[in-house]
Amino acid sequence: MTTFDRRQVLTAGAAAAGLSGLGTQTHARVPAGRDPFEYEFTLTDAEWRERLGDAYSVLREGKTERQRSSPIWDETRAGMYHCKGCDLPHYHSDLKVQLPKGWLFFVASEPNSQLMSIDSIAVMAERPTAHDARIEVHCRRCGSHIGHILLVGGEVLHCINGASLNFIEAQA
Numbered sequence: 001m002t003t004f005d006r007r008q009v010l011t012a013g014a015a016a017a018g019l020s021g022l023g024t025q026t027h028a029r030v031p032a033g034r035d036p037f038e039y040e041f042t043l044t045d046a047e048w049r050e051r052l053g054d055a056y057s058v059l060r061e062g063k064t065e066r067q068r069s070s071p072i073w074d075e076t077r078a079g080m081y082h083c084k085g086c087d088l089p090h091y092h093s094d095l096k097v098q099l100p101k102g103w104l105f106f107v108a109s110e111p112n113s114q115l116m117s118i119d120s121i122a123v124m125a126e127r128p129t130a131h132d133a134r135i136e137v138h139c140r141r142c143g144s145h146i147g148h149i150l151l152v153g154g155e156v157l158h159c160i161n162g163a164s165l166n167f168i169e170a171q172a
Contacts, residue, residue: 037115041086041142052084055163059085059144062119062136067102070162074098078170081160085144088113090165097157104160105152115140119148139164 049056057063068074072081076098081091090113097105119136135149137158147160 035117035143037143039141039143048085055084058161058163059146062145064147065103065161065163069102070104072162072165072167073102073104075104075167077167080168080170081165082168083113083139083142083144083146084164084166085139086142087166088139088141090114090139090146091158091160093170099152101159103147104158104162104165106158106160107155109137109158113140114138114146115143116149 043051045060048060052059058065075093075096078093080089080093081104082089089110091104091106091109095107095109097107099105115138117136117138119134137146137149137160138144139146144164145161146164147158150157150159152159
């Protein structure tokens, strides 16, 4: 597990401050599964609503959960994080970064688990910067919205909604 010292967390300043603006009003540019890509795992909208319950707005509408609203945002046990939509493994706990921001942070995902898109009005800007644009993370198998890739303290990290994942503890 990676940790940051106080200086690194404070250095995250501007980029991390932008995270506080993420709330349930944040939406993906193209909601999950409504793009032309053909996904391996598909359900009707009614089936998604039944399967995901309260997590539907995050995974299928691209909203961002409230800080610290997920019971796994500060999970420290060894294990894997799987897509709540289709159970595809996305993150290993060894690549998790502990930050007191209220969301899950990872250095990298499992190979062949994700698709990326731009989620920002900055795509309209003439010269968007890393602070303007956010890269949206989707599950490769079902298209569900997982989170974003952001610059935090000079490091590129996956900032992930706990509502998008199920944690499976490693067997001893």
